[in-house]
Amino acid sequence: MHLLAEFEKQDLAEVGRGLHRFASDLYPICRSITGDGIRRTLRMIMGRIPLQISEVPSGTAVFDWVVPKEWNIHDAYIKDMTGKRVVDFERSNLHVLNYSVSIHETMPLGELRHRLHTIPEHPDWIPYRTSYYQEDWGFCLAHNQLLTLEDGDYEVCIDSTLGEGQLTYGECYLPGESEDEVLISCHACHPSLANDNLSGLVVATALAEMLSRRELRYSYRFLFIPGTIGAITWLAKNRDHVLHIRHGLVLTGIGDSGSFHYKKTRRGNTEIDQVAAHILRHYSESAELLDFSPYGYDERQYCSPGFNLPVGCLMRSVWGTFPEYHTSADNLDFIKPEQLAESLRLCIGIVEALENNRRYRNLQPYCEPQLGKRNLYRATGGETIGTEINARLWVLNLSDGEHSLLDIADRSGLPFATISEAAEVLRSSGLLSIISEPASADRVGRHASNPNKVTLLR
């Protein structure tokens, strides 16, 4: 499977513009963890890839949590005494504290003041704030605008509903040869914020689109879910199914100009960790590996101790470390077509490595086989050998049943694709055979170091 080579045959600038256009289409929607914003978003994704939509009723218990009421908003504003909308939801859906309850009152600025969220250090930006689990209302605005508000009464209106409804999420399942799954998870609950996480949504959608046209070794499951409560809900409904998850990746904040960061799984040494590290090292200009920490995106839930799934997180700039994070400055200019295309390219590299990473057995393990008689060696003795032949020697030497191709790539310092091609050549020459592996459901004992796991297995 040569996904990367195929991908690189395209006009990458055009690919990037396509990704950015899709982000632009999704940008204006006022999403939240429930409601019509996320429904509309999922429908637009469904225009590109098959998506199964789930709706979970408010009040459903999901582990320690309860699915909240559904929130929808129609309008919101603050009018001054002249009737002018000084703060207007129509101009930016960030202006409303997300999940604000309905309000329509007139009140003096003094009273309104503590309902107004700003960022004094970045006085022109509107912050993004939420209050999902505590009924509240409020507005977010630029600090400079706040300073212009004169004393006096203001008409405050939030025309929203909060009531029994559904939590909505979408799943794209691409069956492969094996029931073992690769999980790709994105949160789809943020309103007009581009990097966090429209970048993840559009790259995941494009990746799913590409994979949907291929024969696959693994099955792939793409989740488009509200952050935190969505992952918790999905896990609660799929508690036993998670045993099929062999590798996983949370995609978030991959459209900005920062260098790549891969946050390792809680276990820290799984195959997805090894693959991501290898691909970033060989295929990106600069990248950093981060140890797991329990704060971040939905890897928090997948890597909670009861699940401890092999799910890492791919980012460019790390959340919370760039000033535009969770503000109106995380807009469509903050993400760039070429950066989205580059992120898609890396995701494809990761998938290609997962798909092709196998263990082989050298069928001629005593001494080197004679490559020359198979036309796999250089013709004239005495000269040094090239990378291709070197890769063949590495694969032969380490294909002892213990080393995967990725282990061989890492030990040799050669890129995975070079090692993988060498293995193909050697296998077609009859020098290697594939070692078949048990499916995840039969490999449960390998994860049993975590005693909580046992509970999971009923």
Place this chain on the structure above:
Amino acid sequence: MHLLAEFEKQDLAEVGRGLHRFASDLYPICRSITGDGIRRTLRMIMGRIPLQISEVPSGTAVFDWVVPKEWNIHDAYIKDMTGKRVVDFERSNLHVLNYSVSIHETMPLGELRHRLHTIPEHPDWIPYRTSYYQEDWGFCLAHNQLLTLEDGDYEVCIDSTLGEGQLTYGECYLPGESEDEVLISCHACHPSLANDNLSGLVVATALAEMLSRRELRYSYRFLFIPGTIGAITWLAKNRDHVLHIRHGLVLTGIGDSGSFHYKKTRRGNTEIDQVAAHILRHYSESAELLDFSPYGYDERQYCSPGFNLPVGCLMRSVWGTFPEYHTSADNLDFIKPEQLAESLRLCIGIVEALENNRRYRNLQPYCEPQLGKRNLYRATGGETIGTEINARLWVLNLSDGEHSLLDIADRSGLPFATISEAAEVLRSSGLLSIISEPASADRVGRHASNPNKVTLLR
């Protein structure tokens, strides 16, 4: 248990002055590995903490050694022909080669010369020299003084006794909830040397005093013993009891102005090693970890291969590396009140971490529990979280039965106290339970990698 916070409420300058005063009281006594000097020292310590005194007769076989004869000294001098005491034990007890046998003779300088120990590189300092196991006599003096001695006869007198007697040591045992013990060991055999090891004696005494007023998880055993032969004697008499020693620390040379050094146990990866490294990293300005070596203080005996106990050594400047070591320059000016107080503070930090370091089980291991509904999370979504909440997430994520609080502190990079407080909060919210551990005596199999250990267990 918040020992450190309690300690820091005191006036630390005053604490330091108190420690230094006690060192000053002990300083003039002529101690040795046996005799009235160490007896008097132990009695003075007994004025502050409960101490059980043991006396072991000369001639008692202790492993490969024999308890030596008891040594006492009353006076010693070298008089010149005018009758003037040119070297006088009354002025410094370092003047006598410790354990010198009795002598009273007149002899020419030429003959006396090879009995006189000096340090030419530090010509104003008197060296500290001993001859415990080979009957000998001699004097130690400043090299510059030696140079002033004129040829001629000198009256040499050492009024000492060496005969059947006792080896004396003191033990302060503070029983805790568990029979598992923390061993704190100090050598108490050096005469007028302040850093080595009055600093250890006074800090250990103050620590015992503080702990004696507390409910303790572990039992604590403070040993005030002659170096080498004292540790060997104690181990010989407590050969089976050592199975209760769960953690241990030799305290020595902790009054000077050098930065801290912690010498690891022979095993190198025990809990006391982890605790000491953590506390030094977070609570001292600069500190260095040293690998175990078989030369040093009484950790040599505790870490001999037959015992291999988890006993490390806390120092400031490392013995033998500072010029004042084993000379008259290691005097009361060489140790400072604030340095003694700082050393006590670190010891308290180590004890606090040992006391509070437990394993917990997350009772809601599937996904994160909802901290918000328990008022353990920030109120407004979208903002970043603080250290307190971060610590809670770490404790929840890693409380899987495998990680201790200290493991969590190390992995998160947060100070132990922060992690420990988070665990208390979570436990009182019903999210964690303590995992109880078997006592040391039942945990013997864990140390069985050393085959000598088996002999020990009869």
Place this chain on the structure above:
Amino acid sequence: MHLLAEFEKQDLAEVGRGLHRFASDLYPICRSITGDGIRRTLRMIMGRIPLQISEVPSGTAVFDWVVPKEWNIHDAYIKDMTGKRVVDFERSNLHVLNYSVSIHETMPLGELRHRLHTIPEHPDWIPYRTSYYQEDWGFCLAHNQLLTLEDGDYEVCIDSTLGEGQLTYGECYLPGESEDEVLISCHACHPSLANDNLSGLVVATALAEMLSRRELRYSYRFLFIPGTIGAITWLAKNRDHVLHIRHGLVLTGIGDSGSFHYKKTRRGNTEIDQVAAHILRHYSESAELLDFSPYGYDERQYCSPGFNLPVGCLMRSVWGTFPEYHTSADNLDFIKPEQLAESLRLCIGIVEALENNRRYRNLQPYCEPQLGKRNLYRATGGETIGTEINARLWVLNLSDGEHSLLDIADRSGLPFATISEAAEVLRSSGLLSIISEPASADRVGRHASNPNKVTLLR
């Protein structure tokens, strides 16, 4: 066994000159992987050490290979139209593509041209090229000479034979106390190239000569074999015997002025790896350790996955990295007497460490034994101790059955010889006993991590 000390008593300059003289004697011979050149070479080695010669008929199957026809050459030249030998085998045997079939024709330069190998970047050097496994003919010459050849016809003659015959190799077996073997392997198939590998041949011969006069713990097997096919042939004929190989070293390129390089075994953590690293660190001025790679010399075969033997490779400059490699510039000036002697010295150091590296048991494991009463300690207390005593403390502390003397040397930072002497002193004082180890043939289970190994064990 004090091989190194004994060796260093000699005049090392004279030793070096002797090694260089032997290389000079071997230099003119036109060797190849079969034929009279290697036979003559082995006879000259046999003049110094006992050598058993094996001859394996052409056509014999050895694993995936077949022993090739035997090649011999009598003369070869290119004559210009005036009858002048412009390229003459008599001047350098590198002029002929090694294994060239017989040819005698006249042809224009245009036709001859693609049969002529040169190195344009080093226009004065003749390259060394071979064509063992594909029937071919050709000449190698200086690029500058090629440029002087004028158009026109040339008489081309290679008077060689290629036919049924033998592959020849020599073995020097020195039986020791144990049947466990140390393998020293050199390739002996290169024609007039000095560093690669006359340097290896002469050092190995001198080492064998020295060891042949000693009582040895291990048995030693020196192989002088054609590269690649020789190692494969030997392994095919000794497939089961290799279980006796406990340690091994390929010697190659150890006469040039480069610093030492040790290439680790495939396992990377065997005793020969530890010994070589220790000896290079303590006994050479600068040296580098290289991880195993499957390209190089005959360690490729010994470390193929089916065998996975503990065989490393000692070099100075690494093959392929210096311009003289495989050219006429790798001549007798490129290797120096003092460098050969230094390489021999290191090999002796490695052998001494292997011979003396054992595990001891401390017979007084509880506390330190009293070294003073055995005159193994310093006389006056209070002074610091020297290296000799320090080494004794290290050996006593770590002789718990788990640590070898080399482990102790590495952990203490002291040279192996110092630790080894301390162990001898302590053993003769009754404080240590040697722990006997099972022979290799009984230790097979230890290598069983490689499943291919099992096949080997029928």
